[in-house]
Amino acid sequence: MIEKELTDFDIRQIALSGQCFRLRPLSENTFSLTAFGRYLEISQQGGKVQFSCTEQEWKEIWENYFDLHTDYAGIKKAVDPEDFYLQEAVRMGGGIRILRQELWETIAAFIISQQNNIPRIQKCVDALCGEFGREAEDFRGNPYRCFPEPEALAAASEGQLREMGLGYRAPYLVKTARMVCEKEVNLEELPSLSYEEAKAELLKLCGVGVKVADCICLFALHHIEAFPVDTHIKAMLKRYPKGFPFERYQGFAGVLQQYAFYYELHGQKGNGKTAGS
DNA sequence: TGACAGGTACATG
DNA sequence: CATGTACCTGTC
Numbered sequence: 001m002i003e004k005e006l007t008d009f010d011i012r013q014i015a016l017s018g019q020c021f022r023l024r025p026l027s028e029n030t031f032s033l034t035a036f037g038r039y040l041e042i043s044q045q046g047g048k049v050q051f052s053c054t055e056q057e058w059k060e061i062w063e064n065y066f067d068l069h070t071d072y073a074g075i076k077k078a079v080d081p082e083d084f085y086l087q088e089a090v091r092m093g094g095g096i097r098i099l100r101q102e103l104w105e106t107i108a109a110f111i112i113s114q115q116n117n118i119p120r121i122q123k124c125v126d127a128l129c130g131e132f133g134r135e136a137e138d139f140r141g142n143p144y145r146c147f148p149e150p151e152a153l154a155a156a157s158e159g160q161l162r163e164m165g166l167g168y169r170a171p172y173l174v175k176t177a178r179m180v181c182e183k184e185v186n187l188e189e190l191p192s193l194s195y196e197e198a199k200a201e202l203l204k205l206c207g208v209g210v211k212v213a214d215c216i217c218l219f220a221l222h223h224i225e226a227f228p229v230d231t232h233i234k235a236m237l238k239r240y241p242k243g244f245p246f247e248r249y250q251g252f253a254g255v256l257q258q259y260a261f262y263y264e265l266h267g268q269k270g271n272g273k274t275a276g277s
Numbered sequence: 278t279g280a281c282a283g284g285t286a287c288a289t290g
Numbered sequence: 291c292a293t294g295t296a297c298c299t300g301t302c
Contacts, residue, residue: 018283114284120300121283167298172285209285230283261283 002051002058008072010095011044017096017262018118019219021109021125022147034129036061036102037146039138052139067097067222075255080248085239086256093262098224098255103187104180105147106220111172111207113215120165127164132156153177172207179205195223214254224254232264233257 011031015023023033030043038061041052051062063069076094079086112124125147132148153161154177161170179185185205190198198221202213214228227246229237237244249256 110283111285113282115282115297116284116299117282117301123300162298165299168296169285169298207285211284215283228283231281232283265283 002053002055002062004049004051005047006049006068007047008076008094009044009047009049009066009068009097011042011049013093013095013262014066014097014099016266017093017258018265019215019258020099020101021113021118021122022129024122034144034146035065035105037134037136039136039144065100067100070097070224072097072255075252078249078252079256080245083245085236086259089256089259089263089267092267093259096258096262098222098258099219100222101220102147103190103216103220104150106216107176107180107187107202107205107208108147108153108173110212110215110219111176111205112166112169114169114207114209114212116169124165128153128161131160131164150177150180154181169207175206176208191221195221195225198223199226218254218257224252225250227253227257230261232261236260236264 011023012025012029014020015025015031020033020035022035023031026032026041029045030041033040033042038053038057040062043050051058053062072094076090079090081087108128109121109125113121116124128148129145132152133145134148135143135145138144153173156174156177158171158174161173166173180187185201190201193201195217199213199217202208202216203210208216211228211230214226217223217226218228227233246253
């Protein structure tokens with residue numbers, strides 16, 4: 001068990017931020033997570049956060065996974081004080097971190113995410129894990145499932161995935177899994193590429209368009225300059241009649257995208273006011 | 278009943 | 291290059 005005093009960290013907000021589909025509430029203050037083949041429970045009371053892992057696992061995986069070395073306070077400080085919309089978004093979702101998720105899992109999850117809602121995405125991911133994922137035991141001795149390897153999904157049939165609720169995304173995922181196995185896109189090389197290079201590679205995959213590629217760049221490769229534009233963010237951008245000030249936030253606009261996305265989804269809704277200034 | 282959900286592939290002009 | 295359309299499926 002690891003206990004940390006953390007700032008700019010709210011596990012509930014992270015779970016609701018829509019970047020990770022395997023971080024789920026167990027109770028009011030406790031969440032479960034499966035990633036990197038491991039199972040973790042996270043409990044938070046105010047700034048006190050407990051992680052159900054050893055010191056070694058913390059150092060090897062989770063400290064980096066939760067992006068604890070990035071200066072979020074500094075990012076928030078850079079937000080225009082007169083931008084009422086962003087200020088409010090930061091106030092509501094300032095505990096969000098951009099997770100450093102596994103590449104393959106992120107690719108698969110965001111192919112499934114298109115024209116889809118979060119509960120159903122979670123259901124699809126669960127189904128894939130249950131059917132094709134390796135089984136393991138958590139620290140209590142309870143079984144859990146890992147996210148399936150590309151090989152497992154490449155061997156699946158389109159019909160099989162349709163039955164699991166993926167709908168028309170089923171052939172996309174099978175094709176992309178096969179492309180990854182054939183190394184038509186080499187995932188091992190992606191982390192060393194620039195944002196633009198990585199995005200171009202990802203766009204070769206089936207079912208990966210501009211928006212999904214940006215999500216993968218942001219949530220797996222940690223290119224926090226990536227700014228995925230979806231239906232919610234389009235609504236947000238409309239609040240800026242003069243255009244969103246991307247220049248001001250060059251290099252980390254993706255973090256603000258997450259604050260805004262969370263705010264659009266869980267914050268004050270039906271508020272058509274512009275951003276001010 | 279119909280629109281919508283963190284869009285994309287594919288076909289056209 | 292820009293626009294148009296079909297696409298699984300559950301939920302409101």
